[in-house]
Structures are given as structure tokens and as C-alpha cells.
Amino acid sequence: MQDVCSDAEMIALISAAQHGDPKAYDQLYNLYSDKLFRYLYLRLGEREPAEDLAAEVFVRLVRMLPHYRINSARPVAAFSAWLYKIAANLLTDHYRRQRFRRHTDLADQAHLAADSPSPHQHVETDEAKTDVWAAVGRLGAEQQAVVLYRFAERCSLAEAAELMGKSLGAVKALQHRALTRLRQFLAQNTDIT
Amino acid sequence: MPRPSASFEDALAACLDDVDRGVTPAACLARFPEHAAELAPLLQVAARVRATPLVRLSLRGRVQGRERMHAALAQRTSHQGWLRVWAGGLAGLTVLLALAAGIWLSAPGRDRGQGGQPTAPPTATAAVVPPSATSAATLTPTLHPTSTEAGPQVTATVTPTASPTVTVTPAPTPTPSAVPTGATPAPVASPTASPIAAATARPTETPQSPATEAAETREPTRPPATATPRPQPTATRSQPPSATPMPPTTAPTLRPTERPAATATPRQTPPATSTPDDDDHETPEPEDTQVTRRPTN
Numbered sequence: 274m275q276d277v278c279s280d281a282e283m284i285a286l287i288s289a290a291q292h293g294d295p296k297a298y299d300q301l302y303n304l305y306s307d308k309l310f311r312y313l314y315l316r317l318g319e320r321e322p323a324e325d326l327a328a329e330v331f332v333r334l335v336r337m338l339p340h341y342r343i344n345s346a347r348p349v350a351a352f353s354a355w356l357y358k359i360a361a362n363l364l365t366d367h368y369r370r371q372r373f374r375r376h377t378d379l380a381d382q383a384h385l386a387a388d389s390p391s392p393h394q395h396v397e398t399d400e401a402k403t404d405v406w407a408a409v410g411r412l413g414a415e416q417q418a419v420v421l422y423r424f425a426e427r428c429s430l431a432e433a434a435e436l437m438g439k440s441l442g443a444v445k446a447l448q449h450r451a452l453t454r455l456r457q458f459l460a461q462n463t464d465i466t
Numbered sequence: 467m468p469r470p471s472a473s474f475e476d477a478l479a480a481c482l483d484d485v486d487r488g489v490t491p492a493a494c495l496a497r498f499p500e501h502a503a504e505l506a507p508l509l510q511v512a513a514r515v516r517a518t519p520l521v522r523l524s525l526r527g528r529v530q531g532r533e534r535m536h537a538a539l540a541q542r543t544s545h546q547g548w549l550r551v552w553a554g555g556l557a558g559l560t561v562l563l564a565l566a567a568g569i570w571l572s573a574p575g576r577d578r579g580q581g582g583q584p585t586a587p588p589t590a591t592a593a594v595v596p597p598s599a600t601s602a603a604t605l606t607p608t609l610h611p612t613s614t615e616a617g618p619q620v621t622a623t624v625t626p627t628a629s630p631t632v633t634v635t636p637a638p639t640p641t642p643s644a645v646p647t648g649a650t651p652a653p654v655a656s657p658t659a660s661p662i663a664a665a666t667a668r669p670t671e672t673p674q675s676p677a678t679e680a681a682e683t684r685e686p687t688r689p690p691a692t693a694t695p696r697p698q699p700t701a702t703r704s705q706p707p708s709a710t711p712m713p714p715t716t717a718p719t720l721r722p723t724e725r726p727a728a729t730a731t732p733r734q735t736p737p738a739t740s741t742p743d744d745d746d747h748e749t750p751e752p753e754d755t756q757v758t759r760r761p762t763n
Contacts, residue, residue, distance in 0.1 A: 293539065293542075293543055295536060295539060298535060298536070298539060299532070302531070302532055302535060306523055306528060306531060306532075307520070307522045307523055310521070310522065310523045310527070311520060311521055311522075314521055320521075320524065320527075324523060324524065324527030324530070324531065327523065327527070327531055328527070328530060328531030328534045328535070329534075331531060331532075331534065331535040331538075332534055332535060332538040334535070335535055335538040335539045335542055336538065336542065405514055405515055405518040406518065406521065409515070420515060423482070423512075424512055424515040424516045425515070425516075425520055427486065427516075429483070430479055430483070442475075445475040445476065445478070445479045446475055448475070448478065448479065448482070449474065449475045449478055449508075452478070452508040452511050452512060453508065455511050455515070456507055456508060456510075456511045459511065459514070
């Protein structure tokens with residue numbers, strides 16, 4: 274994974290943060306804020322909630338880091354996986370709240386059904402989107418993740434497997450299917466335009 | 467080097483890694499000629515994704531996220547600080563309490579009735595002395611702490627007639643040994659006025675019932691009411707004394723740890739002790755005495 278310090282540096286950084294060093298938290302924020310935002314943005318398709326959830330990840334980090342056990346064998350990969358897991362849990366909560374809102378407010382439900390675009394449509398209408406990311410947004414969650422880790426964050430297969438909690442073979446298969454579908458989506462977009 | 471046995475997924479992964487290391491796509495495809503036709507478009511897609519600018523946090527989102535993180539950090543630090551303050555305060559308070567308790571327990575001449583508990587079960591002796599001048603029976607349990615501690619002996623005298631927790635009823639036949647003459651009642655002390663039965667002295671029984679409170683063994687003993695009780699009712703007792711012994715009632719509750727609360731000494735009360743009750747039942751005025759007299763059988 275690019276832009277991430279070495280294992281020894283990461284251990285020192287996590288330890289300092291666990292002792293409440295604000296500078297260590299700042300460094301962790303600089304290392305991971307964009308990555309987590311991209312992950313959330315790809316899943317949500319909207320910048321504002323993605324930024325809000327990305328900030329919430331670091332709030333959770335502050336609360337939970339004192340209890341985090343450093344994996345001395347793979348400190349960077351394990352810590353990254355832990356952070357992405359926090360983000361995934363926040364996404365789940367976010368979806369649950371949205372579903373609850375839709376079920377409790379029929380007017381909103383009708384409005385959403387009629388007007389609200391899907392997440393990938395959000396990506397298409399966002400200022401920072403490209404047709405590539407719009408196509409990635411149409412993938413399934415796991416395929417999105419593998420594309421994000423492998424081609425955006427430049428993770429190795431092993432790192433992606435660690436982040437996703439899957440085997441190397443599973444990640445290879447996911448990568449294959451994701452690229453195949455992405456190719457189809459991009460071809461459709463090209464045909465439309 | 468071509469690897470014809472490699473599966474397509476392995477070939478794709480290897481090619482992607484090679485391209486990531488700077489190998490040209492053509493060179494990768496040459497390594498897997500059997501998959502080249504399928505690999506080529508996928509490598510193009512991967513290259514396109516990699517070439518796409520990455521979305522990033524906006525400046526506002528970055529600043530707000532950092533501020534929220536630092537606010538959470540400050541809150542956590544503050545919370546931990548308060549926890550430390552509370553822990554320190556509790557520890558200090560505990561030490562102070564322990565010191566105070568130690569000083570109080572080791573104070574010479576300390577009255578054990580003030581809350582100090584003997585290390586060994588004390589014994590209590592409850593003596594019912596038939597009154598001569600008044601009809602008030604006197605429950606005078608004496609506590610003899612059997613501990614090795616050389617603490618002061620608890621001496622408490624309680625007159626049930628003077629305490630709202632004890633009612634004295636003269637009974638003519640207190641014990642087999644006590645032979646009341648005629649209508650001469652024997653004093654019977656029974657708790658009727660208070661739910662806390664502080665002391666009950668019944669001359670017809672041997673009050674060997676232990677006081678079970680606080681796991682203290684007390685042996686209230688009463689001297690046999692051999693003396694013919696001749697209560698002389700005071701002005702508050704207009705009814706004839708009862709000759710019926712009271713049914714078994716609550717054993718005297720003797721608390722050697724407390725100061726004798728009620729002290730209403732009859733005129734001929736021998737020096738007897740008792741610790742029947744709480745401080746709430748301190749000696750009331752004689753007018754408050756509740757006296758129950760039961761008819762004599």
C-alpha cells in the first residue's frame with residue numbers, strides 16, 4: 274500500500290497514539306483520511322456523507338485505539354484492515370438508518386423512489402467523479418473494494434486479501450470478475466456517449 | 467517466461483503485478499500467450515482505473531474531520547483526567563476512613579458501646595429485677611465481651627418501662643421458683659410499642675435465647691425471679707397487674723456495640739446492664755411509657 278510508513282514506523286505511531294499523542298493522531302489522519310474517504314465515497318456515491326463518515330471513523334479511532342492490539346507481524350496491514358473494518362461498520366449503520374428513515378416516512382419514501390438517484394448515479398453527478406469511478410460505483414461492494422485497494426490504493430494482492438479478510442485465491446477471482454464487469458460498464462458508457 | 471499452466475486468474479494477477487512494477491503490457495501478454503486475448507482488455511481497464519485521478523477529501527471535510535478527531539481526543543483525555551481525580555479522591559477517603567477507624571478503635575477508654583465491636587462474641591446477661599418501688603420491671607442485660615481485647619465493659623441499663631420499645635407487664639407467676647403471693651404480679655417485660663423488640667424479660671422463662679444480630683453470641687441470662695415481685699404500680703398504672711406470663715416473645719436484642727440508650731432506673735434496681743436498643747430509643751419521659759397489663763390467669 275502506498276503512502277504508508279514502514280512496519281516499525283507504524284508500530285511507533287500507533288503506540289504514540291495509544292498514549293494520547295495528538296501528533297501521532299495527526300499523522301494517522303494524514304495517512305488514512307483520503308483512503309477511507311475514497312472507500313466511503315465509492316460506496317455511498319455522495320461526498321458529504323462520505324466525508325462525515327470518514328470523520329466519524331477517526332472519532333471511533335480515538336475511542337478504540339487504546340484497546341487496539343498491535344500486530345507486530347503485520348502492523349500496517351492489520352491496522353489498515355482494522356480501520357477499514359470500522360468504516361465498513363459505519364457504512365452498515367448508515368444504511369440501516371437510511372432504511373429506517375425510508376420505512377418510517379412514507380412521503381420521503383415516495384420522494385426517494387421517484388427522484389433519488391442510486392449511489393452510482395450520485396457518483397456520476399458529483400463534481401469529482403469520472404466515468405471510471407461511476408462505473409466502479411456500479412460494481413458490487415466486494416468488487417468495488419478490490420478495485421479500490423488494487424488500483425487506487427495500489428495494494429498488493431496479499432494486502433488486499435488482508436484488508437478484505439479473504440484468501441489470495443478469492444481476491445484473484447474477485448479481481449477478475451470486477452475487471453470484466455468494469456470493462457462492460459465502461460463499454461456501455463462509451464457507447465452511450 | 468510463459469506459464470501455460472497458469473489459470474487465467476493467476477495470469478491476470480501476475481500481469482497486473484508486472485505492470486505495477488513497470489513492465490509493459492505487451493511483455494506481460496507475451497508471458498501468457500494462451501490468455502493474451504482475454505488479458506489485454508482487462509489490463510487496459512486496470513490501467514485506466516489507475517490513471518484516473520483519485521477523489522480526495524475536500525479542504526472543508528479534511529479540516530472538520532481533524533477537528534472532530536481532536537475534540538474526541540480532548541474529551542477522552544478529560545474523561546481520563548476525571549477518572550484519575552475520582553480514583554485519587556476515593557483512595558484518599560478510604561485511607562482517611564481507615565486511619566480514623568484505627569484511631570477510634572485504639573483509643574483508650576473508648577466506650578465499646580459506641581460502635582466498636584468486640585473481636586470475640588460477647589456474652590450478655592439480662593437480669594430481670596422485680597421492682598419493689600414501682601411496677602416497672604427492669605431488664606438489665608450485662609454484656610461481658612469475651613474478647614481478649616482489654617476494652618471497657620459495656621454497661622447499660624434499660625428499664626423497659628421507660629423505653630417505648632419495652633412494655634412491662636407485671637405477672638404474678640413469673641417462674642416456678644417465683645411464687646407470687648396472691649395477686650402480687652410479677653413484672654413481665656415485653657416489647658409491644660416498637661417493632662424493634664429491644665428487650666423482653668419474662669420471669670417465667672429462662673431467657674437463654676441468643677441475640678442473633680451481627681453474628682454475636684449473646685447469652686442473656688436472667689436471675690431467677692425468686693424474689694417475690696411486689697410491684698407497686700405507680701400513678702401510670704391503674705390496672706391490676708397481670709398474673710399471666712407473657713407468651714414467649716423476642717429474645718433480648720443486645721447490642722454491645724451501642725451505648726445504653728434508655729436508662730430508667732427503678733428505685734431498687736441492682737447494678738445491671740443491658741444494651742437493648744438504638745439511640746433512637748433513648749430514655750423517654752416516664753409519661754411515654756407504654757404499659758401493658760394482662761389479666762392474671
